[in-house]
Amino acid sequence: MAQTSRSADLTSGPMLQKIILFSIPLAASSILQLLFNAADVVVVGRFAGSTALAAVGSNGSLINLLVNLFVGLSLGANVVAARCFGAKDDRGVQDTVQTSVTLGLVSGVLLAVVGFFAARGLLELMSCPEDVIDLSALYLKIYFIGMPMTMLYNFSSALLRAVGDTKRPLYCLAAAGIINVVLNLVFVIGFSMSVAGVALATIISQTVSACMVTRMLMKEEGALHLDLHHLGFHMGALKQILLIGLPAGLQSTVFSLSNVVIQSAINSFGSTVVAGSSASANLEGFVYTAMNAFSQAAVTFTSQNMGARKYQNLNRVVLNCLLCAIVTGVVLGGGAVLAGTQLLHFYSSDAAVIAAGYERLRVICGTYLLCGIMDTLASSLRGLGYSVLPMVVSLVGSCLLRLVWIATIFQLNRTPFMLYISYPISWVLTAAVHLACLLVVRHKMRQRGQTLQAA
DSSP states (O other): OOOOOOOOOOSSSSSSHHHHHHHHHHHHHHHHHHHHHHHHHHHHHHHHHHHHHHHHHHHHHHHHHHHHHHHHHHHHHHHHHHHHHHOOHHHHHHHHHHHHHHHHHHHHHHHHHHHHHHHHHHHHTOOOOOTTTTHHHHHHHHHHHHHHHHHHHHHHHHHHHHOOOOOHHHHHHHHHHHHHHHHIIIIISSOOOHHHHHHOOOOOOOHHHHHHHHHHHOOOTTTOOOGGGGGGHHHHHHHHHHHHHHHHHHHHHHHHHHHHHHHHHTTTTTTHHHHHHHHHHHHHHHHHHHHHHHHHHHHHHHHHHTTTGGGGGGGHHHHHHHHHHHHHHHIIIHHHHTTHHHTTTTTTTOOOHHHHHHHHHHHHHHHHHHHHHHHHHHHHHEEEOHHHHHHHHHHIIIIHHHHHHHHHHHHHSSSSHHTHHHHHHHHHHHHHHHHHHHHHHHHHHTTTTTTOOOO
């Protein structure tokens, strides 16, 4: 049996309770990861000025563009490991562990090389403001040097999540988060290193979290044990990871591409709007990651139940995950809108920056529950083994729509609001199509004799 010291059976018992217990540490882990960037943004905004704030904050969409393909592959590792664990396939779990960690290191090195040498050229393509581009390029180059450790953490923690362990990655990030905040203050205030200081603090703290979580895999007993002497690609496991993870990664990459186009349009409004949008986007990230924990739960729970052939649990999984994502979006998104002005003061004391940030915040956070619904439905499809379908739907329903919006509607009324409103419109349309696809897939499964009982 593919059992580990901290694993959990996600195929029996009270599903809602297990989903919440699984998701809370996962949400907290994601929020701590965001705190890495939030600490960067707050420290430079307060102690290095609005130009440095814009330099750090405007890199978010470009970083996501480059890394999301490989983060999608870590999702594939999560699905494959969870299925093998649910099916009690020890050899499958072991092959997935060795392949995933190897893939994480290789992808991290690739990202480090590409990100370092292409940083300034990519920023120029995004029309990064002249008063920001030098600092932005410096931040990106240092940030991408740490990519091998970032990817190692993502893949290693995905393996732990696959067996229901979301607490220990949280402990790793908590330790790294404290280190990051302390080093930010030391480098920026003590040594006046500006954006270079916050980038260096980020990669040091990410290295700590990666080493800690990888060490946990090395100390595991049973199928989840990581043996560094046997790192390598097992073709069967690699093929399954790519089949699930590559479409998810491509989807995220193209999503990021549309966000880069939007960021380029934001850049055209000048550094004040860029700084406000960056601060707002950082706040939005906390709401998103809290909702996204339940979409990640949908992937893992669905995958384990598919592996265990407990198809009667699948409806309960998706309905409970949807409920949790919606409630989280309403509470946190609404709270962010109500307290938006006060929260933006943490990032900047410039009234113009705060006003620009709130214009974005009220549109995005006020409708963020729609994004939670969309992601949870897509994750349920991936857990069922349908990774290409949600990719195609998302690319057409969200990415293509946003690009068309920018090329048409936005050109008729070039304001930041007309950019931001494209997000909730795309979420509604994409979620509706995801739901239709999920219903069709369930119907086909019933026809094949895989009985799905209602919740």
